[in-house]
Amino acid sequence: MADIVRSVKGTRDFYPDEMAVRRWMFDIIRDVSTRFGYQEYDGPCLEFIDLYAAKSGEELVKEQAFVFSSPGDDMLTLRPELTPTLARMVAQRQYEIPLPLRWWSIGPFWRYENPQRGRTREFFQWNIDLVGTEAVAADAEIVAVAASFLKETGLSSEQVQIFVNNRRLMDDALSTIDIAKELRPDVFKVVDKLDKLSEKEWRAYALEIGLTEGQVDGLLNLVNDQDLWMKSDELVEFFKLIKIFGVEDYISYNPKVIRGLDYYTGTVFEAFELGGASRAILGGGRYDNLVSDVGGNRLPGVGFAMGDVVIELVLRDAGVIPEKLGHKPQxxxxxxxxxxxxxxxxxxxxxxxxxxxxxxxxxxxxxxxxxxxxxxxxxxxxxxxxxxxxxxxxxxxxxxxxxxxxxxxxxxxxxxxxxxxxxxx
Amino acid sequence: MADIVRSVKGTRDFYPDEMAVRRWMFDIIRDVSTRFGYQEYDGPCLEFIDLYAAKSGEELVKEQAFVFSSPGDDMLTLRPELTPTLARMVAQRQYEIPLPLRWWSIGPFWRYENPQRGRTREFFQWNIDLVGTEAVAADAEIVAVAASFLKETGLSSEQVQIFVNNRRLMDDALSTIDIAKELRPDVFKVVDKLDKLSEKEWRAYALEIGLTEGQVDGLLNLVNDQDLWMKSDELVEFFKLIKIFGVEDYISYNPKVIRGLDYYTGTVFEAFELGGASRAILGGGRYDNLVSDVGGNRLPGVGFAMGDVVIELVLRDAGVIPEKLGHKPQxxxxxxxxxxxxxxxxxxxxxxxxxxxxxxxxxxxxxxxxxxxxxxxxxxxxxxxxxxxxxxxxxxxxxxxxxxxxxxxxxxxxxxxxxxxxxxx
Structure with missing residues (x-):
């Protein structure tokens, strides 16, 4: 027998049984998104590398994106994320699109990462955004969309939880322990690493960026203060409104959630598996200006992204994927x-x-x-x-x-x- | 205002209104495919270039595929077609998959062609195959699937028509006008060009590949013989069986349809817009061995592929796309x-x-x-x-x-x- 050409590392074959699971997840995503009044959109898989340069910074572009020159010699990339495409599409029609806009999308993305359990080089990602409003109700709605998805897959609030925090609150809190404004973006990155490093490594990292021992202790107090949210008017309103959507038990306050990207300015959130591998399922937050790299009117919004790989592992481990998925002849x-x-x-x-x-x-x-x-x-x-x-x-x-x-x-x-x-x- | 990074030539932005049309088409595809008992599958968008080398021949790979070296230096390509991936996936599990298999797929593909109306560099393609049987009933079913799709979009049989022919019949017919066996693959290509060249150009091309003037005249007689199908037991059975599926009026015999690829061995078919730009909508046929490049048991099958770009133009021109597509909040x-x-x-x-x-x-x-x-x-x-x-x-x-x-x-x-x-x- 001749050799079978192998498949590319970090890509997946979807035989009918695997495809049926993907389709089942995508159908729930579509159902939840449209029920909340969101409209589906999509951008190209191929974009010019310049589109990612401004927002994502060097790391993502140079280290993670598949970059290549097309036969016509332009430098192209396989999209590693959707937000820059969304920004481009909205900027192109900023004065025609009725605001606030509610858009969602699902499609393939590529990142040259080291493949491992829960991480592939070719993956699908659900993106959903509510753009053109600063209302806290928008933040609550987007988090409710995420929670409604988790609930409709059959996952319980004992199995998954969306942790919410607020960047502005953390910024104010950092000023109470005298951390200088210039240092705060770095401190957010330090907080984001809290659960990813050992305590010793983490403290060393915190000192390295320029915090004093006293500030590190103060920071630890802050990120363990479960009542900190009460000091934020936005979070107080958020937790009042979130009760309305019938998914309150999936959502809780967590001062450790901060999100790595500088992009976020207000509400931030991240969904985690509870127990098991504690995998991060989805993440998002409020941003100040979707089209900041492009100009035009400032467009604040809120949104999140969820890859298909981790959620599928979580769903499999939780045993909630139905046995019959409607993909076979009856x-x-x-x-x-x-x-x-x-x-x-x-x-x-x-x-x-x-x-x-x-x-x-x-x-x-x-x-x-x-x-x-x-x-x-x-x-x-x-x-x-x-x-x-x-x-x-x-x-x-x-x-x-x-x-x-x-x-x-x-x-x-x-x-x-x-x-x-x-x-x- | 800063410049907006432009989109890549030959790619498309799908704003919600365009996305809704794509989703509407895909939903009909999914509905028809699953109703006929087909299961959805998908392969990676990234494949090694070697996968296409054997089957597709030099032209497609070198001239049309986006080829690039990954950061790890392997030569990768963005899939230009799905059949080699299907062959790889089936070959990997040839002794586990119940035969005959009915599989369908829809997803993005890339070809570096000159963008024009009806042709983009990034496009979607529906692929559907019935593999593991030589029954004429399988050929009839696959053509009925294609016709059912066209019918369910709202296109009438006056607007579109699937033309069917048979490679074996044409092979026999060529022997009656003394065209040597070695010449026949080239003659199939000549027939395939019949409607793409002027009569003069076409005759010159036919002579160039080595036909005599007499053979060219004989060939012209053949491809204008609307009753030729009666000489083929397979086509006689095909046209008997096709009456059962309720889409008979969408399907007719046409001796000019031959398909360019050497890959096809029996039934071949192609759907065309009638009138208007006479665009080719989809094409397919019976092949002798899906896994011929790989070895293992011979696997005959029948299938077709349809891109999303031409059919959408045909649907728009025919005015059959519903005004309300269910993508907006109510x-x-x-x-x-x-x-x-x-x-x-x-x-x-x-x-x-x-x-x-x-x-x-x-x-x-x-x-x-x-x-x-x-x-x-x-x-x-x-x-x-x-x-x-x-x-x-x-x-x-x-x-x-x-x-x-x-x-x-x-x-x-x-x-x-x-x-x-x-x-x-």
Missing amino acids: ILVTVFDETLLSESLKIAEEIRLAGYRAAVYPEADKLGKQFKYADKLDISVAVILGPDELKENLVAVKNLKTRDQVTIGRGELLSQIEKFLPSLP | ILVTVFDETLLSESLKIAEEIRLAGYRAAVYPEADKLGKQFKYADKLDISVAVILGPDELKENLVAVKNLKTRDQVTIGRGELLSQIEKFLPSLP
């Missing part, structure tokens, strides 16, 4: 012999017209072999039409799970299928 | 003043729970401004809750199309919305 129409092929095709067409997913065995073969094929595809119901049935306008229907078989009039076919089918999908 | 919940924000959020949540797409205006503002916003988003129904309504447990509902407004009890909100909403979506 009914196999068998072919008794060559002369009856047309009749079997007719029956399959009739079943499809009624809205069922029906596959027909494409040629005459032993019925046992056809049933075995149906079993392998986990098909529940087989339809059999032999010459005797045809003569008397009958048809046989077999429940492949119980092995029950009944012979009925052709007119009762659909109702018999309905009886044998497990509840949808 | 209801705007207004915010009367700051003290009533929570009440408005509660109402929005109640409406969403009933399954409607509801957006809430995120802050208090003049009602006129909020209605204007709803108009711009083409939202049909607004909900208004002022202090008087709140006191008496009432709510006002405004039909933004007719400007009718009624004040009703809170318990009647959903039924009133239902009355005002145009029929879904």
Whole structure:
């Protein structure tokens, strides 16, 4: 046998069973997003590298993006994130798009990272943004969208939790322990590393950026103060409003959540798996100006992004992915012999017209072999039409799970299928 | 204003209105594919260039694929087509996958072509294959899937037509006019160019590959013989079976359809726009061995591919894209003043729970401004809750199309919305 060309490291093949899980997740995302009044959009997968230079900074572009020169010699990149594309698209039509805009998107992204469990080089990402308002209600809504998604997958609030904090609150708090304004962006990065480093490493890092021992102690007090949110009018309103969306138990205050990017200015949040590997599932926050690199009117907004890889692991580990995902045929129409092929095709067409997913065995073969094929595809119901049935306008229907078989009039076919089918999908 | 980084030539931005059309097409594709018992799959967008070398030949790889070296120095390509990925995936699990397999996929592809109307460098493609059978019923089913898609978009059989032919029939026919076996692959390419060149150019091309004047005349007779299909047992059976699927009027015999690729061995087909620009919409056929470059058991199959760019132009020109595509919010919940924000959020949540797409205006503002916003988003129904309504447990509902407004009890909100909403979506 010739060698099979291997697949590229960090990419994934989606065989039907894996694809069905992806589709199930995407359908929930679509359902939740549209129910909250968001409209789907998409940008190109290929963008000029310049688009990422301004906002993302050197690290992301140089180290993580797939950059290459096109046959026409322009430097292109496979998009590593969507926000710069969103900014470009909004800037292009800033005076036509009704504000506030609610947009969501899902599609492939690429980052040249070291592949590991929970991280691939080619992945999908859900992006959702509410742009053109500074209202705290917008922050609450976006967090409610995230929580509604988690809830609808079947994850409980004991399994996942969205931790919320506020950059402005932390900024004020840092001034109370006399940390200079210039140092605060670095201090945010230090706080962001709190759960990623050992205490010793973390303290060394904090001292290294220029904090005193006293400031480090003060900082530790701050990030362990679970009541700190009460000092923020925004967070007080946020936690009042968030009660309305029916997902309150998925959301809590956490002073350690700060998000690494300088981009965020107000509310910040991050969803984590509780227990297990404590994986970060999604993150986002309020930003001051979506189109800051472009000019035009200032456009504040709030949004988040969620990759598909970690959430799928969390869902698998939690055991909440349904066994039946509606991606397989429900009914196999068998072919008794060559002369009856047309009749079997007719029956399959009739079943499809009624809205069922029906596959027909494409040629005459032993019925046992056809049933075995149906079993392998986990098909529940087989339809059999032999010459005797045809003569008397009958048809046989077999429940492949119980092995029950009944012979009925052709007119009762659909109702018999309905009886044998497990509840949808 | 700073310059906006431009988008890459041959890529597309999908603003919500364009995205809704794409989503509408994809939903029909998904619906038709799954109803016929096909399962969705997907491969990576990034593949090694070697995967395409064997099958596609030099032209596609060197001239059309985006090829680049990854940071790790492997030569990668953005997939220009899906069949080699399908072959790889099937070969990897040839002895586990139940045969015949019915798989479909939709996703992005890239080809470095000269962008023009109907052709982009980044595009989406629907791929669907029935693999592991040589039955003519499989050919008929795949063509019926294509026709069912066209029919469900609203295109009529006067607007589009799938032309079917058979490679084996043409091979036999060529032998009747004494065209040597070695010459036949080139002759297939000549036939494929029939409608793409002027008669003079075409004749010159035919002579150039080594045909005599007599053979060229014979060839012209052949490709104008509308009854040629009757000499093919396969096509006779095909046209008998195709009547069963309820899409017969979309399908006809055409001896000029031959498909350029050497890959096809039996049934070949291509869908065209009738009139207008006569654009080619989709094409496919029967192949002898999906995994021929890999070895293992021979796997015959039949399938087709359809890009999203041409079909969208055809659908737009035919005027069959529905005006309402279900991508916009149906209801705007207004915010009367700051003290009533929570009440408005509660109402929005109640409406969403009933399954409607509801957006809430995120802050208090003049009602006129909020209605204007709803108009711009083409939202049909607004909900208004002022202090008087709140006191008496009432709510006002405004039909933004007719400007009718009624004040009703809170318990009647959903039924009133239902009355005002145009029929879904």
